Amino acid sequence: MGSLPPHRSTPPAQQPADPFTATVSLRQLLASLTREQRRNQELLTSLAFGLRSFTNLGRFLELVPLLTARLVEAEAALLVPLHADGRLWRQHIHGHPQGPVADVVHQLAQLPDESLLDQGDEEARSAFLDALVQRQLSSASLFATTVSARAHIRGRLYVVSSRSPIRWSEVHRRHVQLVADLTGVAIETDTLLEDQRQHERVDRQLTIGAEIQAQLLPDHCPVIAGIELAARCRPAFQVGGDYYDFIPTRPQALGKRREQGRWAIVMGDVMGKGVPAGLLMTLMRGMLRAEVLSGHPPDRILHDLNQLAQEDLAHSHRFVTLFYSDYDPLTRRLRYANAAHNPPLLWRESRRRLDRLDSPGLLIGLQPEVDFGSDSLQLQPGDVILYYTDGVTEAPGLTGDRFDEPRLQAAFRSACQSGADAQGILDDLFARLDRYVGANRRLEDDASMVVLRVPGGVTLPSLAG
Known part of the structure; x- marks a missing residue:
């Protein structure tokens, strides 16, 4: 009596995907994207509104790292503005949240003006700042972009992440650059307003001087x-x-x-x-x-x-x-x-x-x-x-x-x-x-x-x- 051929198990037939489950997942993804877009839009709108209505540059610059960090869901963000002559604008160096960047803010505040001015041109100063921030945050990954006003570098905006390297979409990068550009507009607007106030003060003094001189003639x-x-x-x-x-x-x-x-x-x-x-x-x-x-x-x-x-x-x-x-x-x-x-x-x-x-x-x-x-x-x-x-x-x-x-x-x-x-x-x-x-x-x-x-x-x- 011959032996029976060995038994082969037949794999179970593959169950067809549930179309209802796939639709729900897609809807959830779209809803998540919509919520993120709406949130980002609200954050950018808030910054733009602040730019249109701001009367205090310091308050506006305080918002920049906070909104930047939330906008790209980064661990922290750091704003390092510069005076028109290239010196650090120390009172307006801001980071959010303060914990991850507190040390680098302190180091920048102590940095002598000569250390930065001796670097030469604007590009060299930016590279010097990038290297200094990277040394202070050696365990983190950085993404940096320039804050510009009238074709001159007026600061650097840093995004900090514990992930290495930082992987963001092009949309994230454009959002960070948009914040930097709005910051440059705010700095330039404040400069123009200060120039206007100075001219008004001089005009008042000249008017007084003209009145006095007219009385002398x-x-x-x-x-x-x-x-x-x-x-x-x-x-x-x-x-x-x-x-x-x-x-x-x-x-x-x-x-x-x-x-x-x-x-x-x-x-x-x-x-x-x-x-x-x-x-x-x-x-x-x-x-x-x-x-x-x-x-x-x-x-x-x-x-x-x-x-x-x-x-x-x-x-x-x-x-x-x-x-x-x-x-x-x-x-x-x-x-x-x-x-x-x-x-x-x-x-x-x-x-x-x-x-x-x-x-x-x-x-x-x-x-x-x-x-x-x-x-x-x-x-x-x-x-x-x-x-x-x-x-x-x-x-x-x-x-x-x-x-x-x-x-x-x-x-x-x-x-x-x-x-x-x-x-x-x-x-x-x-x-x-x-x-x-x-x-x-x-x-x-x-x-x-x-x-x-x-x-x-x-x-x-x-x-x-």
Whole structure:
């Protein structure tokens, strides 16, 4: 009897997959992805809202590592911002959670500025920071990206994981870079806001300075017997270095006696523009007003003023041009001395001729001992004097050519021949200057003019009254 062939077991038939179970799993996966996307979207929206509404950069930067760590589900995140000059912005170094990165935050806060600045360019500084953070977190894996503002590196954003190496999707990397970019925008926005605040502070100071200077310049021309006066200063900036003044040599006199007393008529210009020139102009005004009370002749007054101002002007590396004159209504005699200022123009009505008033002298503040020349003349009815600063003759026109002295002389001659009073002559000269420079164009330098005119038919005043 033959033996039975050995028994072979038949494998059980494979059970078909349950379609209901597969559908549930897929739905759960999709729901999980949807929840993650919604969470990430909410986190990014929160950061964007903070960027739109933030008023405190520090609060915003505190959120950056917190949202970054949650966004990519990392163990920790670290933000290391930099100043514009490359120094660590220590008060804004933040990590979340603090435990895993507390040591590296402490080390970065203690890092001397020179250690980072000595690295050279921005890329080298970033590499230096990466190496330092990696050494402090040697057991962790890092992913780092740059925080940029206007094409300059303003920091590094690190994501820390205990897994080695870090494996994230491209979406995670894009999310981290998006946070870094928003951080760069926040830093740049804060910089622009601070610049704006600084400009506003400077504008307020300039406005105050302009108001003070406007109060120092005569707000109206004094009444001086036998002459008409008109004056105007147009600064290139809010505060300027041009100076003119009318100073009574007998300030204690009142009424007619004050009008008939000797008056100093001064035109000056501090080299330069803006606040420094304005401050020096104010200083010179005080010194000169004190000197006028001495009663000395013009050349002596400029000599003494030069010695008084020598030290202050030497420290500022600036100089002053000044034309000093005094007028005596009782004799119609004008005495004058010049410290290298533009010589005033004199229109002689009787001769229908234009002259220049000048005498030898150097700049105020150039050297300690200077001798100034002086001269005098008697004014006649119809005579006109124009004091001016070089901001008038140096004003550029639309073609780039300067207004220059010959053009000013022609304009002055024409205005005097028209028979206008002092104010009319001044208005005509500024109107011609404005037309030459161009409408709504700012002058490059302060421009000032003073017109002194002896009306026709004037007689010498009497001391009576």
